[in-house]
Amino acid sequence: xxxxxxxxxxxxxxxxxxxxxxxxxxxxxxxxxxxxxxxxxxxxxxxxxxxxxxxxxxxxxxxxxxxxxxxxxxxxxxxxxxxxxxxxxxxxxxxxxxxxxxxxxxxxxxxxxxxxxxxxxxxxxxxxxxxxxxxxxxxxxxxxxxxxxxxxxxxxxxxxxxxxxx
Amino acid sequence: xxxxxxxxxxxxxxxxxxxxxxxxxxxxxxxxxxxxxxxxxxxxxxxxxxxxxxxxxxxxxxxxxxxxxxxxxxxxxxxxxxxxxxxxxxxxxxxxxxxxxxxxxxxxxxxxxxxxxxxxxxxxxxxxxxxxxxxxxxxxxxxxxxxxxxxxxxxxxxxxxxxxxxxxxxxxxxxxxxxxxxxxxxxxxxxxxxxxxxxxxxxxxxxxxxxxxxxxxxxxxxxxxxxxxxxxxxxxxxxxxxxxxxxxxxxxxxxxxx
Numbered sequence: 001x002x003x004x005x006x007x008x009x010x011x012x013x014x015x016x017x018x019x020x021x022x023x024x025x026x027x028x029x030x031x032x033x034x035x036x037x038x039x040x041x042x043x044x045x046x047x048x049x050x051x052x053x054x055x056x057x058x059x060x061x062x063x064x065x066x067x068x069x070x071x072x073x074x075x076x077x078x079x080x081x082x083x084x085x086x087x088x089x090x091x092x093x094x095x096x097x098x099x100x101x102x103x104x105x106x107x108x109x110x111x112x113x114x115x116x117x118x119x120x121x122x123x124x125x126x127x128x129x130x131x132x133x134x135x136x137x138x139x140x141x142x143x144x145x146x147x148x149x150x151x152x153x154x155x156x157x158x159x160x161x162x163x164x165x166x
Numbered sequence: 167x168x169x170x171x172x173x174x175x176x177x178x179x180x181x182x183x184x185x186x187x188x189x190x191x192x193x194x195x196x197x198x199x200x201x202x203x204x205x206x207x208x209x210x211x212x213x214x215x216x217x218x219x220x221x222x223x224x225x226x227x228x229x230x231x232x233x234x235x236x237x238x239x240x241x242x243x244x245x246x247x248x249x250x251x252x253x254x255x256x257x258x259x260x261x262x263x264x265x266x267x268x269x270x271x272x273x274x275x276x277x278x279x280x281x282x283x284x285x286x287x288x289x290x291x292x293x294x295x296x297x298x299x300x301x302x303x304x305x306x307x308x309x310x311x312x313x314x315x316x317x318x319x320x321x322x323x324x325x326x327x328x329x330x331x332x333x334x335x336x337x338x339x340x341x342x343x344x345x346x347x348x349x350x351x352x353x354x355x356x357x358x359x360x361x362x363x364x365x366x367x368x369x370x371x372x373x374x375x376x377x378x379x380x381x382x383x384x385x386x387x388x389x390x391x392x393x394x395x396x397x398x399x400x401x402x403x404x405x406x407x408x409x410x411x412x413x414x415x416x417x418x419x420x421x422x423x424x
Contacts, residue, residue: 009239013247020237022254029246059257059292062314063246 010160014051015133016084019160025060028053050086055157057081067115067138075121075142080154083138089166092134101163102126102137104155106147109139120144131165233346235259235339236328238296240321243309248319250294255341258291258369260362263325263335265297266307270353271334275311277355284316287359289366291338298322338365 009020013028020026033049052066057079064070068081075081091097104124113123122144126137137158141150238250238261252259262278264271277283278293295312297303299322312318324330328337328346336358337349348365352358406412 009249011239011247011249020239020249022237023251025249025251027242027246027248029242029244057255059250059255059259059317062312062317063242063244 015164015166016051016053016086017162017164018053018055018157021157021160023057024055024157025058026053026055027060027063029063048088050088052086053082053084053161055080055082057153068140069115072114072116072121072140073118075140077120077143077146078150079142080150080157081140082154082157083136084161085136085138087134087136089132089134092129092132097127097129097134099129101130101158101161102128104139104151104158106151109141109144109147109151111144114140122147130163133163133166135163235337235344235346236324238294238319238321238324240296240299240319240324241305243305243312243318243320245305250317250319252294252339252341253344257341258289258347258366259339259341260288260291260293261324261328261337261339262293262295263297263328263330263333263337264295264311265333266304266311268333272311273355274334274358275316279311279313279315281315283355287355287362289362291362293317294319296321296324298325336361338362338369340369 010017011020011026011028014030016028018026018028028051030051031049034044034046036045037043038045054060054063054068054071056068056071056075058071058074058076058081061070061074066085067083071081108124109122110124111117111122113125114121120143121140123138123140125139128135128137139151139154141147141154143150235253237253240248242248250259252261262274264274275295277287278295284293293316295316295318297308297318297320299320302322303320305320308318308320328349330337332351334353335349335351338347339345340347347369348361350361352361
């Protein structure tokens with residue numbers, strides 16, 4: 001089989017970077033922030049925007065939802081979807097967020113973790129802080145039966161994610 | 167009177183020079199297009215338009231090593247950094263190299279934005295519109311043409327990687343083998359559909375030949391298309407052999423730049 005001869009590249013944007021492992025569609029998005037401020041405050045309407053990293057082993061259609069509402073229904077039995085969404089840094093001071101990049105365990109994936117229940121799929125969501133930045137990691141596997149191999153596949157990509165300091 | 171006649175002669179002479187110049191320019195354009203693979207005589211469509219054949223590799227080319235495909239890296243029209251995998255994936259990917267400026271491309275922009283028409287043409291292939299980077303394209307215009315319906319990436323690097331000569335240009339990538347199984351240009355959606363059917367059928371034949379079984383099969387390719395492809399492959403092989411080009415001949419393969 002012929003392979004990509006080019007050395008492994010990285011996708012880098014908005015202080016997030018990830019290796020372009022073969023077979024992964026990856027996108028780092030930063031939505032447009034509202035220029036209208038909340039009256040009497042310096043916060044934009046709808047809040048400050050932060051980057052979101054999406055990665056999937058299926059062809060990702062044009063972006064729709066931060067947590068993969070446009071991708072999760074497309075996952076096959078051997079596919080994985082990952083969303084890493086940043087929050088306001090202050091959120092990282094709340095008990096919900098744990099310090100350090102999370103390590104996925106196959107046992108923590110659950111069908112109930114999905115926003116919308118779909119056959120075979122299971123997911124997990126973790127909140128964490130790295131380099132003074134607060135994030136949510138949402139990972140969906142295409143098959144709960146294959147959670148061991150698929151969570152390992154997700155971990156392989158997550159191990160290449162680098163967060164730059166704020 | 168003499169002055170009038172002289173002026174007339176000079177005007178006619180100038181016009182003659184102009185016409186000769188135009189004819190020469192026209193000939194140069196035709197020559198350049200033919201060098202790119204356009205066959206004006208053999209491939210006229212029903213509407214009288216001219217189509218260009220998709221340079222699908224013959225069986226010997228594909229099985230022995232077609233051009234290697236590469237993943238796409240660039241930015242979305244909205245400015246997001248993005249990478250699209252086309253190699254090491256269990257699907258075909260149709261790369262549609264388009265621009266916002268060319269009139270012929272507009273039919274493809276509107277066609278691909280329609281999910282039904284896109285499915286009719288591409289079958290199960292993932293369609294990715296590829297324009298040049300922001301240094302040569304208007305991202306806002308590209309975004310408007312993609313209508314949020316077409317997966318679109320701005321990547322001049324991809325144009326270089328695939329040696330794209332002109333827009334619109336289409337490349338069909340076989341994900342599992344990581345190879346280009348057909349490429350070329352078309353001026354209408356219907357032409358593209360026909361070219362893709364042939365390219366996929368050729369890929370099925372090549373896959374069958376390399377697998378060593380007698381019954382080629384590939385999702386979305388009819389038996390008739392595959393038989394046509396097998397006949398076409400046999401004819402191409404015979405013609406190449408008659409020209410003294412045997413399987414494995416270096417002239418059959420074109421290298422992509424690193």
